[in-house]
Amino acid sequence: MQKFITKRLLTAIPVLIMISMAAFLMVNLTPGNPAELYVMPDATAEQIAATERALGLDQPMPIQYIRWLGRALTLDLGNSFSTRYPVLPIILSRLIPTVVLMGSTLLFSYIIAIPLGIISARKQGTWIDNLLTGGSFIGVSIPNFFLGLGLIYIFAVQLGWLPTGGMTELGGDGGFFEVIRHLILPVIVLSAFYIANMSRYMRSTMIQVYGENYMRTATAKGLASKTILTKHGLRNAMIPVITIIGTDLPRLVGGAIVTEQIFQWPGLGRLTITAIQQRDYPILMAVTMLSAVVVLVANLLVDIMYAVVDPRIKYN
Template sequence: MGKYIVKRILITIPVLLMVTVFCFIIVNLAPGDPTDLYISENATEQQIAQMRSSLGIDQPFPIQYFKWLLNLVQGNLGFSFASRLPVIDVLPTKIIATVTLMASTLLVSYLLAIPLGIISARKQNGFVDNLITGVSFLGISIPNFFFGLALIYIFALQLGVLPTGGMETLGGSGGLVDRMQHLILPTIVLAAFYCSNMIRYVRASMIDIFAENYMRTATAKGLKETLILWGHGVRNAWVPIITVISTDIPKMLGGAIVTEQIFQWPGIGQWMISAINARDYPVLMAINLVAAVSVLVFNLLADLLYAAVDPRIRY
């Protein structure tokens, strides 16, 4: 197992480098010049050249990339074009905000999805199964921006029981209760999709498991239904479920962009929209790096969990 982990880590290094090269090219080839946003229309050629030099974009792409890579190795992600603050100083606060939203979303999603998926599989083609399946298709189909605006209109504007957005009340104490209230609506919006998606996977996995011979053998032996379900059924269904979870977590970084923008949640998603509008290359590269690392890390964790839940898998 140790050799396998080392091998996977060594493989991820060139993959990560290729991802950063691709992202750097795409970001720098985007239409527009950052200097247009930070200098007046009447600026002279000399002033424009000075601004480009101060932003570090006056040199060819390969030189810019290798300078960025050298700074990255030293723990420096550059300065934000918009705020002129070190990206490495701002990034942790944005990650914490997004991770908080992701954690609450995943907790709600999987606590609901796993039992509902099992119930749906047990009641296959019955009323309960059709009801759960229908609601899950609705949760997958409804757009985040529409659902989010609908919840704001109902619970914030009409009922006035929840805040419209932000992470805490401006001028308030910023305590746990206040943050939990701000977390409810964006969590519901994100959980609607991820819970519905997981229900479908759990249902399909459990239907396949229930048809296996060892499940019928366990029933014929007179084992308790709960032991058969959790000891033989759910345990063997974990491999596809882990696969979905390992893809959901990195995907949520992108899926949270719309939700964070709607609810003005100060996480990576909202920061990315601001960086795109400001052509803030260092911020965009930092966000792309975080997304790439999260994908590689959770894919590795998924492979390790496969061996933990299924003894037949060996590395």
């Protein structure tokens, strides 16, 4: 296992370099000159050129990339174009809210999706199964922004039960329960797709597992239904569901960008939207690389979880 992890970490290095090259190219090829955003509308060409030099945009793109990569290897991500503050503290200050949102979403999704998938499989062909299957298709199809705006209108504007956005109330103490109140709607919006998707995977795998010979043998031995489910069925059905963590994590990151913007959640997603609007290249590069690292690490953890759930899986 240690050799496998080491090999995966080593292969991640060239992957990250290629991602950084592609991201740097796309960011710098976007239309417009960032320097023009940070000068007066009537600025002269000399003033714009001076701003380009101050931002480090006067050098050829390969030179800019090599300089950025050299600094990034020492965790120096440069300074934000818009605020002139170091990028790393800005990213770290926005990281915790995003981790709270995404972690709560994954936890909530698994708590709801796994039981729904099991119930749907055990009630296969009944009205309960049809209802849950239909609900899963709706959850997969509905866009985040549409669901978010709808929930804000119902529960915040009309009923006044929940806040419209933010992480805490203006002037509030920022306590645990205050954050939870602000977290409810974003988590529901962000987890709708994952609950629907995971429950569908769980249903299909549980139906397949229930048809296996070892499940029939366990039933014939007179074991309790709970024992059969937890010791024999659930462990084997979890492997495809675990896969969803790795395959759907990029979608979760992308969905968090939209959701944070809708609910004014002070995380990396909202920071990314602001950086795009302001053409803040250092911020965009930092967020892109952080997202890439998270996805690569998550896929490694998924492979490790395979071996934990199913001891028959060995990594040589």
